[in-house]
Amino acid sequence: MTKALDGIKIIDMTHVQAGPACTQMLGFFGADVIKVELPGAGDVTRGWLRDIEGKDSLYFTMFNGNKRSITLNTKTPDGKEILEKLIKSADILVENFAPGAMDRMGFSWERIHNELNPRLIMASVKGYAEGHANESYKVFENVAQCSGGAAATTGFWDGPPLVSGAALGDSNSGMHLCIGILAALQQRHNTGKGQKVAVAMQEAVLNLARIKLRDQQRLELTGRLDEYPHGELGIPLGDSTPRGGNAGGGGQPGWMLKCKGAWDGSDPDDYVYFTLQANAWDKICTRINKPEWVTDPEYNTFEARRDKQLKIFAYVESLLKNMDKHEVTKWAAEYDIPCGPVMSMKELAYDPSLRKLKTIVEVEHKDRGGKYLTISSPIKFSGMDIDVRPAPLLGEHTDEVLKELGYSDADITRIRGNKAL
Ligand SMILES: CC(C)(COP(=O)(O)OP(=O)(O)OC[C@H]1O[C@@H](n2cnc3c(N)ncnc32)[C@H](O)[C@@H]1OP(=O)(O)O)[C@@H](O)C(=O)NCCC(=O)NCCS
Numbered sequence: 091m092t093k094a095l096d097g098i099k100i101i102d103m104t105h106v107q108a109g110p111a112c113t114q115m116l117g118f119f120g121a122d123v124i125k126v127e128l129p130g131a132g133d134v135t136r137g138w139l140r141d142i143e144g145k146d147s148l149y150f151t152m153f154n155g156n157k158r159s160i161t162l163n164t165k166t167p168d169g170k171e172i173l174e175k176l177i178k179s180a181d182i183l184v185e186n187f188a189p190g191a192m193d194r195m196g197f198s199w200e201r202i203h204n205e206l207n208p209r210l211i212m213a214s215v216k217g218y219a220e221g222h223a224n225e226s227y228k229v230f231e232n233v234a235q236c237s238g239g240a241a242a243t244t245g246f247w248d249g250p251p252l253v254s255g256a257a258l259g260d261s262n263s264g265m266h267l268c269i270g271i272l273a274a275l276q277q278r279h280n281t282g283k284g285q286k287v288a289v290a291m292q293e294a295v296l297n298l299a300r301i302k303l304r305d306q307q308r309l310e311l312t313g314r315l316d317e318y319p320h321g322e323l324g325i326p327l328g329d330s331t332p333r334g335g336n337a338g339g340g341g342q343p344g345w346m347l348k349c350k351g352a353w354d355g356s357d358p359d360d361y362v363y364f365t366l367q368a369n370a371w372d373k374i375c376t377r378i379n380k381p382e383w384v385t386d387p388e389y390n391t392f393e394a395r396r397d398k399q400l401k402i403f404a405y406v407e408s409l410l411k412n413m414d415k416h417e418v419t420k421w422a423a424e425y426d427i428p429c430g431p432v433m434s435m436k437e438l439a440y441d442p443s444l445r446k447l448k449t450i451v452e453v454e455h456k457d458r459g460g461k462y463l464t465i466s467s468p469i470k471f472s473g474m475d476i477d478v479r480p481a482p483l484l485g486e487h488t489d490e491v492l493k494e495l496g497y498s499d500a501d502i503t504r505i506r507g508n509k510a511l
Pocket of ligand 1: 105106107108109126127128129162163164165186187188189190191192194195215216217227228229230231260
């Protein structure tokens with residue numbers, strides 16, 4: 091079966107997570123992704139939080155599947171020549187170095203576009219956008235969660251800002267970049283020209299915090315945020331979108347409710363998220379044995395429930411002492427109530443459905459001595475199968491790629507002697 095990006099060649103000058111997540115996804119879609127790494131070192135994550143002494147870490151292997159790796163010092167004369175040849179032969183270059191690093195290396199966008207390959211798409215992730223007051227700053231995941239509005243709006247009103255366990259700064263920026271690259275590829279079909287595609291981590295986070303900017307405007311316009319628990323608790327909202335704890339952000343009130351294991355202390359993840367969807371109110375009342383609330387004007391509208399949501403959730407929670415989260419989910423689903431279990435990482439790792447769907451996959455690695463778990467594409471296609479291949483060893487494909495560029499064995503030996511590989 092063919093792949094969507096068959097024949098597309100990508101120079102992958104990425105490291106850590108944001109860039110690698112993007113190029114791995116393009117590799118899943120069939121692109122030939124050639125990861126360019128510093129000789130002797132490689133992507134810094136190869137050595138981060140190692141679980142096996144001296145072997146590539148899970149950080150590296152889980153973000154660099156479906157790629158080839160070459161070592162190349164792009165600051166040496168040979169390295170520059172090879173990178174030029176790569177650029178002339180490629181469709182896309184992806185990088186997430188610190189601001190200005192590509193220019194310092196001698197490969198500015200202007201040079202790449204005007205002198206080397208006008209069809210090439212150059213895609214970059216930076217912490218802040220070009221033209222932003224902080225454009226020169228280096229940024230990692232949690233810094234971006236702070237700069238993009240996620241941290242200030244996550245957590246409880248009486249606690250500090252919180253960062254999410256999901257990589258809203260890194261992988262999310264990589265996914266935004268992936269979308270931009272695919273759009274630029276399509277535009278190239280029409281114009282024949284490549285373009286620069288840029289994603290700022292701050293903006294990728296902000297894009298996911300859109301609903302919180304909605305709330306900022308509602309707050310300024312009306313002074314109210316009815317789905318937040320503040321009114322019921324008598325806590326002032328302040329003048330900026332507050333942290334809402336587990337309140338539902340989308341417009342349907344919701345809360346995290348303890349189930350059996352959390353009640354008796356045997357399972358810290360035994361919780362469900364329970365939603366008071368307005369148009370499911372009648373069914374909710376029946377399910378929770380409060381049929382009188384269907385017609386009671388103190389309860390039967392969103393406005394009436396506004397100042398007693400937490401009390402309603404506490405009542406529902408009191409019904410869950412003898413059911414685990416999966417039983418509660420089924421119990422709620424029988425009445426079409428949107429409700430779901432808090433899945434632990436252990437449960438997800440072994441979840442039979444995710445294994446069957448090939449979303450969680452086991453990959454054999456030639457140097458780690460066994461298989462590791464990784465996540466395949468969450469996007470499924472009817473006309474393309476996704477095969478997950480193991481992450482490459484450092485420089486595993488250097489000779490192969492250089493030969494494809496026309497270098498002979500003798501050339502490669504000479505260049506290696508010059509410490510460019
Ligand atoms: C992630 C980040 C903070 C890491 O910073 P860092 O470890 O100091 O790494 P840098 O990106 O500054 O790169 C280090 C140097 O290695 C050089 N280098 C990397 N690969 C090289 C290669 N193959 N050959 C020669 N030099 C290379 C770079 O050119 C750079 O040199 P310079 O400082 O002279 O320009 C920074 O890259 C960054 O802010 N990136 C943009 C945002 C981002 O993606 N954040 C992380 C998301 S996971």
